[in-house]
Amino acid sequence: MIVEHFLKWVDTARVNERAAAAGALARAFIQNELPFEDRCAAEAALTLLLDDPSSKVRLAIAEALSMSRHAPLQIISALAADQPEVAALVLVRSPLLTDGDLIEHVATGSGATQRLIAGRPSVSMAVSAAIAEIGEAEACVALVANTGADIASLSFRRMAERHGDLAHVREALIADARLPSDCRHMLLVKVGEALKRSPLVAALMGSVRADRVMRDACIKASLTLIEGTRPGEYAALIEHLRLRGDLTCGFLIRIIAHGKVDFFGVTLVALTGQAESRVRTLLAGGNDVALSALFRGAGLAAVTHPVILRALKVWREVANGKRTAGAQEVSWLMLKEIGGPSVSGDLAGLVKSIHLEALRENARGHALAIAAA
Template sequence: MVIRHFLKWIGSAKVAERAAAATALARAFLDHQLPFEDRCEAEAALTLLLDDPSPKVRAALAEALSMSSQAPAQIVAALAADQHDVAACILVRSPLLGDAELIDRVASSDGPIQALVASRPYVSMSLSAAIAEVGELEACLALVSNDGADIAQLTFRRLAERHGHEAALRERLLTNPRLPGDCRHTLLVKLGEALREAPLVRALMGARRAERVTREACMRASLTLIEHTRTHEHAALVEHLRLRGELTASFLVRAVAHGKVDFFGSVLMALSSQSETRVRAVLASGRDVAVTALFRAAGLAAPMHGVFLRALKVWREVAAGRRVAGAQEVSWLMLREIESTAETQAGSTARGELAALVKSIHLEVLRENARCHALAIAAA
């Protein structure tokens, strides 16, 4: 009887009155205090409110039903497909919306709606993948800022690929502890590309010099990245660099000179197809013959073998506590190793290029160490 009066009254009531009545009726329905017949009538009345011309009434209905798992499914589905102001609380809170409905909503909506879905207390791995694949920047920002989002490594990579050129997303991703190392490298490359194409940089340096400077800066940043990449992620980072064509001899020489021996071991495992146990044992305590054989299996050029051997011996002593040394000393010893090796006609050109590379690394380290020393003196 009450529901019949409600349906007759609602046609002439004001918007504020209808909104209040929608809230009261929804709460009464959820309280389970109504008899079965009245509950059926109440559900019919709530369904009728979906056709109310005022979004304020529909928003009040959505607010009242948004957190309940007992709300009528057809009403929740309709409210979730309504305009932004109405659908917001349903999309963010409702436990009745499954991944299938949410993924469909993401695929058919714009950034603000997608961002609401990405802000849910829990976002599943499949829903995160859908947002990363089709979501606009606003939604992707909301996703990576959501601690309740279950984001797969592949999803992180897709986010970096699609929106890595956006400074806001780069910042959010780089501060996320779950971000894989190869994604961090992708973002570094994106940053380098953005700097290289900046009109101010090109005007000050010229296109060719800007490209060279940003490439060298990205290489140095990649070495720093290795320090902050967990060991179990090295394999993914190695594969990423190899696919991008950046796993070059120059990069490996720099890595070894700076003491990235664990990463170098991961590179040797990938290139030689030998087991982790074997590679780690050879690098840690293997004889020169075994280490050289490993280098050959990995396809490293012969002129580089002696340089890598010399550096590895120093880093072994440092790890064992028998020596104190850094990149400055190691790069100098690598250079001396090249100079002391008798040149051959076939290898003279390659050895000369290697010497130039190691010398440039040594000079870079000297400059950086002197800069740090000067700053320390100034701060004292």
Template sequence: MIVRHFLKWIGNARVSERVAAASALARAFLDHELPFEDRCEAEAALTLLLDDPSSKVRAAMAEVLSLSRHAPAQIVAALAADQADVAGVILIRSPLLTDTDLIDRAASSDGAIQSLIASRPFVSMSLAAAIAEVGELEACLTLLKNDGADVASLSFRRMAERFGGDAQLREAMLVDRRLPSDCRHLLLVRLGEALKQSPLVLALMGPARAERITREACVRASLTLIENTPAQEHAALIEHLRLRGDLTASFLVRTIAHGKVDFLGSVLIALSGQSDRRVRAILASGRDVAVIALFRSAGLADALHRVFLRALKVWREVANGRRVAGAQEVTWLMLKEIGAGPGQAGPAERDREAAALIKSIHLEVLRDNARGHALAIAAA
């Protein structure tokens, strides 16, 4: 009876009347006290309204049905596949849409629809992975800002790889505490690449100097990153650095010079294949012979063994409370170890490259310390 009267009336009804009727009919269907036969007729009438030429009518249905688990599944599916102003509330709210439904919709839609899906109160890890893989930049930004999204480390990496050149995405990712350390490093590298290609930077410095300064800035940022990386994430960061070709001898020299002994231990574990307990024990209190054997098994060049060992001994004394020292004192002692300190004859041929690197680190530390001292005086 409802359908018969509805069919006779709807053909001549104005849009506003059809909108009101669609909303009332949807609410009536969700009324649990409605008799079964009337519910079936209401469902039939709602199905008919899916073909209404006005999106306002379909949007009215979607608004009412979007939060209910008892809405007709076929109607919800049709509304979810409608245009954005109709599908929006369904895609954001409906509990009837499965991850499979949402992933399929995201894969076949543009950034606006993908963003609606990414803004759901809860986004599962699998749905977040799909958005990270196929979503447009707009959708990935929405996903990162959604506290209800369960984003896996791999999904962070894919977004960093795909859109790491975008400043908005870098900012959104870098402030996210869930961001894995290797992704954080990748974004720092992307930021350096963006800076050195900036027309302003190129005009002020020239290509060669811009390349050198941004490279140095990325290395120093990597050292800061290590400080804030939990030990359990060291392996992932090390593998990332290794695959990028950034796990170089010069990087490890900087690491030990700045006292990142725990991270160096993780690197030696990864490169030597020896157990965590054994490597940590050797670094903490092992004899020189054992330490050098560990360096050699990790593939560290023989020319660097002496400076690494000298730095390690100083940091041991600092850790044990027998000495107060920082990177400035350590790099000075490393230079003395290879005859490159003030008043010494100079390094041997094989040590010249290491001496140049350690001296540059020493000068950087001197500048940083002096800058910090000046700022402290100004703030007093």
């Protein structure tokens, strides 16, 4: 009877009165305050009110029902497809919307709808994947900022591929500790490419020098990236570098000069197909002949073997506590292995550049330490 009187009254009531009454009826429904017959009538009335010309009425219903598991599903579904201010409450809050429902709204909704879904308190891996694959940039930023979102490595990769050229997306992705190392490298490369395309950089340096400077900067950034990468992610990062063509002989010489022996070992596993245990054993104590055979299998030119072996022997002594050394000392010994700084050639030039970079880095660190004292 209460609902019957409500339906007769609602046709002549003002908007604010209808909205207040609709909200009260929705709250009574989810709180089980009505007898069974009145609950059925209330559900019918609320369904009818979805056609109310005023969004205030539908908003009042959405506010009352959006967080309830007992709300009528057809009403929640209709409200989720309503105009933005009404749909927002349901899209963000409703526990009744399944992953399938949310993915459909991601696919068919506006960027605002995608952002709302990305900001839900809990976002499943499947919904995150949909946003990563087809969501607008702002939705991806909202997803990454949401600590309640379960995001797969592949989804991070797709966001980096699709929107990594945008500075605010790169910033959000790089700030996320969950971002896989290969995605971090991809974004570092995109930063370098963006700088290289800058008219100011081109005017100051020229295109050829800018290309070389940015390439060197990406290599240095890759070394820093390795330091912050978990060993379990080495294989993914190595595959990414290999596919990009960055896993060069020069890069491998650089990482061994800087003592990244574990990463160097995983790289050799990827390049040779040898068992990880065998490669680890050879790096830890293998003789020069066996190691040279391993290097050949990885495609490293014979001329590079002596400098790599020299560096490896020093790092073994460091690991065994027999010596204290860093990249500066190791690169100098590598340079001496091929005849010293006066020797010319590509390999000598590479090792010399590594040594000079280590000298500059150590000098910079020393100066900062003095300034901070």
